[in-house]
Amino acid sequence: MNQPLAPRLALALAAAALLATACGKAPQVDPEKTAMAILPVGQVSIKKVKVEPGKRTGEAIVTSVCGACHGTGALNAPKTGDKAAWASRIALGFEALVNSAIHGKNQMPARGGAADLTDAEVARAVAYLANQAGANFEAPAP
Numbered sequence: 001m002n003q004p005l006a007p008r009l010a011l012a013l014a015a016a017a018l019l020a021t022a023c024g025k026a027p028q029v030d031p032e033k034t035a036m037a038i039l040p041v042g043q044v045s046i047k048k049v050k051v052e053p054g055k056r057t058g059e060a061i062v063t064s065v066c067g068a069c070h071g072t073g074a075l076n077a078p079k080t081g082d083k084a085a086w087a088s089r090i091a092l093g094f095e096a097l098v099n100s101a102i103h104g105k106n107q108m109p110a111r112g113g114a115a116d117l118t119d120a121e122v123a124r125a126v127a128y129l130a131n132q133a134g135a136n137f138e139a140p141a142p
C-alpha cells in the first residue's frame with residue numbers, strides 16, 4: 001500500500017504547488033492601477049453632479065421641489081432663469097433670499113413645502129435658482 005502511495009503523494013504535492021503558484025498570481029488586477037483608472041471618472045462625476053451621500057445639491061432640490069412653482073411660474077413665482085423677475089429679488093441679497101425661502105413669503109411656502117430640507121440645502125437651492133437668473137451667490141458646501 002505504501003509503495004503506490006508515494007508517486008500519488010508526489011503528484012498531489014506537485015498539483016498543490018502548481019495551485020499555490022496559480023493562486024499567487026490570481027489577483028491579476030493591480031489595485032493601484034485600477035484605482036488610478038477609476039479615479040478620474042469619479043472626479044468627473046462628482047464635479048458634474050456634486051453628489052455627496054445624504055446631502056442634496058441645489059440643482060437636485062430645485063428639480064425635485066422648487067421647480068414645481070419656479071419652473072412654471074405657478075402662483076406668480078419668479079421663474080427659473082427669468083432675469084427680469086429675479087433682479088429685484090437678487091438685489092435683496094443672498095441672506096434675505098435664504099431667509100425668505102426658509103420661512104416662506106406670501107404664497108411661497110417655507111422651504112418650498114419640503115420640511116425635511118436643511119437650512120444649508122435651502123441655501124444651496126436658493127443659490128442655484130438665483131444664479132440661473134444672473135446672480136453669483138456661493139452656495140454653502142454640501
Ligand code: HEC
Binds near residue numbers: 070
Ligand atoms: C408652491 C410654490 C413654490 C414652491 C414649491 C417654491 N416656491 Fe419659491 N416662491 C414662490 C412664490 C409664489 C414666490 C414669490 C413670493 C412673493 O414674493 O410674493 C417665491 C419666491 C421665492 C424666492 C424669492 C424670495 C424673496 O424674498 O423675494 C426665493 C429665493 C424662492 N422662492 C426660493 C425657493 C426655493 C429655494 C424653493 C425650493 C426649496 C422654492 N422657492 C419653492 C413659490 C414657490
